Amino acid sequence: AQSVTQPDIHITVSEGASLELRCNYSYGATPYLFWYVQSPGQGLQLLLKYFSGDTLVQGIKGFEAEFKRSQSSFNLRKPSVHWSDAAEYFCAVGARTGGFKTIFGAGTRLFVKA
Amino acid sequence: GAVVSQHPSRVICKSGTSVKIECRSLDFQATTMFWYRQFPKKSLMLMATSNEGSKATYEQGVEKDKFLINHASLTLSTLTVTSAHPEDSSFYICSAPRRAGGPGGETQYFGPGTRLLVL
Numbered sequence: 001a002q003s004v005t006q007p008d009i010h011i012t013v014s015e016g017a018s019l020e021l022r023c024n025y026s027y028g029a030t031p032y033l034f035w036y037v038q039s040p041g042q043g044l045q046l047l048l049k050y051f052s053g054d055t056l057v058q059g060i061k062g063f064e065a066e067f068k069r070s071q072s073s074f075n076l077r078k079p080s081v082h083w084s085d086a087a088e089y090f091c092a093v094g095a096r097t098g099g100f101k102t103i104f105g106a107g108t109r110l111f112v113k114a
Numbered sequence: 115g116a117v118v119s120q121h122p123s124r125v126i127c128k129s130g131t132s133v134k135i136e137c138r139s140l141d142f143q144a145t146t147m148f149w150y151r152q153f154p155k156k157s158l159m160l161m162a163t164s165n166e167g168s169k170a171t172y173e174q175g176v177e178k179d180k181f182l183i184n185h186a187s188l189t190l191s192t193l194t195v196t197s198a199h200p201e202d203s204s205f206y207i208c209s210a211p212r213r214a215g216g217p218g219g220e221t222q223y224f225g226p227g228t229r230l231l232v233l
Contacts, residue, residue: 034222036224042226043207043224043225043226043227044158044207044224046221046222049221090157090158094222101148101160101163102148102160102209102222103160104150104157104158104159104160105157106156106157107156107157109155
């Protein structure tokens with residue numbers, strides 16, 4: 001069965017500093033991988049996704065993620081964090097069968113300090 | 115772009131009553147929709163897969179008789195929380211996948227969620 005692990009419950013970074021959020025997945029085949037962001041009181045917004053091809057994926061708001069099959073990882077990065085990036089970030093894996101079911105990690109809360 | 119809506123956005127009800135939550139895909143058809151539950155400061159837990167024209171598929175540990183799912187049309191799925199109790203209070207989110215283009219063109223669109231408070 002597929003699963004997603006986000007080791008960090010919360011992370012605090014200074015505004016302007018770089019960011020990396022970790023994500024490890026378990027899946028029997030090549031997965032669909034996603035990063036979503038959820039701001040307080042807001043719905044989920046897709047930041048980026050990986051299906052195939054180039055393992056470095058560019059997303060919205062300056063985010064990128066790298067798929068590393070050997071490490072079963074899909075870490076999210078941003079070179080310079082803005083205060084508005086403070087939110088909950090979810091890594092997710094999507095099955096390629098079974099109606100495109102998506103399984104979420106526990107989430108990482110990002111705090112940005114001035 | 116594709117949009118998924120949910121109604122109501124929030125609902126407060128008395129213990130023992132039933133609450134229906136609607137999930138609509140506004141500009142595309144979805145033969146499958148998904149229902150998630152999110153506890154405060156927790157992740158989304160997949161509850162069930164809603165299938166148009168057939169029975170929903172429930173995840174392990176989810177009570178079928180408590181959470182009734184009906185996928186009445188290609189654009190509407192409903193989740194009914196029957197005989198709701200305070201422990202059913204949560205944030206319920208639906209999603210619908212949309213396939214566009216070739217392989218890898220699938221995108222999951224999420225509704226804004228429904229906050230349920232059972233008193």
